[in-house]
Amino acid sequence: MSRSEDSATASLADQLALDIQKVVAASFARGEITGEAPAVITLERPKNRDHGDYATSIALQLAKAAGKNPRDIATILQAAIASIAGVTKVDIAGPGFINITLDRASQAELVRTILTAKNAYGRGNALAGVKVNLEFISANPTGPLHLGHTRWAAVGDALGRVLSAAGAEVTREFYINDRGRQMDLFGQSVQAAALGNPIPEDGYQGEYIKDLAKAVLIANPGITATEDFREAAYQVQLAEQQRVLETFHTTFDVWFSERSLHESGAVEHGVDKLRSQGHVFDVDGAVWLRTTDFGDDKDRVIIKADGDLTYFASDTAYYINKRERGFDICIYMLGADHHGYIQRLKATAACAGDNPEYNIDVLIGQLVKIMEGGEEVKLSKRAGTIITLEELVEKVGVDAARYTLIRYPVDTPMVMDIDVLRRNTNENPVYYVQYAHARIAAVLRNTAELRISANLESFDPSQLTHDRENELLGALSDFPRIVASAAEFREPHRVARYLEELAGVYHGFYADCRVLPLGDEPIAAIHSARAALCAATMQVLANGLDLLGVSAPERM
């Protein structure tokens, strides 16, 4: 990543890595180490506190090419690393790890960085200038949003925020499947319900169809044609989806209608474009795309022998349309039952002359199971036992629902236990994190009352030398790279896990480091330094929760 070049935002760790790189390069220049100098030095934060603030395994990596023992390499570098500004100790451990301990006061300068940057702390420029189209949910407008959609509503929205934080220009898009057989069945079902006829065999059976029928009749008295029912019900259902998503704090920039794709001639345009790239052919009266040129199992039909367009035709046209609207990266978030689409979508991109490794990114979300009252709630569309987004929110609230859905990687199936999410204990991680935020808010209310300054004017970093303070500073310093990696890997759950870690570290600090003076103890520099550290922590918790679309309460 290119962040390290930017000295204004370079963290202590980035700076240290650059300094070590110079030290290593100098050693190569003097011929003390032979082989090739590494292009970049990676630092890790050791799990064990005894291993210093940062560690690098560079000596182990260089040993073989240099024909030396890794510990000898480490010894060669030791003194020079120790002379880097801010480094207080360099130890060689185990097979040749170099463990580096930094001056605590210089680490505490981070508080200044955070309180100055405020809600910009954590933002980066790894994706600066990149236009991203983020498509998620894309439900049929033929019914309420259910549990599977809800996972994407939470994760997709959070990913959008994370990508923006990494500097990308993000457009969130919802593709409305408002065309084809499902829509017709939908229209017929609503019509039948409105007229009191039996709903067609393969139609929509859910209870909500009756409600839709009622709403449609009230708004359009005298309506009779199937088409009119379809259109009226479509508008009501779409508006309903939009309303529910709003309550879930998930927003879209573009609601893209599949119909508009056909009406605008985008499908023909897409076929032409693919044909001009040489990947379209005709067999048995149908028009095909040779996706097998790019790893798909079989070629795909775009236009059927009877002249109708396949669903795949819309997909290809839509992709090409996105690219022509100027998006560099098109991210698709699809359900587990669509994993067969990855190959053909990537092949489509390749057929269009794009780089399938860069221009298109398909994420597959696995299923969500629901537990309630100790047993799994069986979900079946046919039996009408689907759980809707709205019902989930009624049961557990927006924050708990969003947070829980986001904190797991999407490619693993997950289980939501409704009973746990209703509990206000730290079995429920969202409360654990929010509580840390509220707890700090309470502490800062108290410091303000005692006129203890949490301001930077009076901030003295040399006060923060306690192990707990140092640990907290270390956790705060991780935030920017967590955000960057969440964006890079499209994994917003990393932010949630990080927040749990940070909250835990804060709670530990709180237990051992008193912020307010005890009894008639006079107010001293330590109190205000700790107050500033609390304020910095609160800022990072708030920034992180904001990336997840979860509230950061001041009182609980």
Added chain:
RNA sequence: GCGCCUGUAGCUCAGUCGGAUAGAGCAACCGCCUUCUAAGCGGUAGGUCGCAGGUUCGAUUCCUGCCAGGCGCGCCA
């Protein structure tokens, strides 16, 4: 049959440029509120990282094969 995902503590799960003694929460057990929010903190116990090979200084992580579970393979949408 082919393809995608998963297999880590009793349970739910973290753990990506391969790194040191594999982590968290819950459940179990033992402690900590006459001064900041106990929705919290500290401690004990709990593991053949599905199995078997391979790659190397080093593998839960990368590769191959196998076993188990979930999902999907239409000129349907």
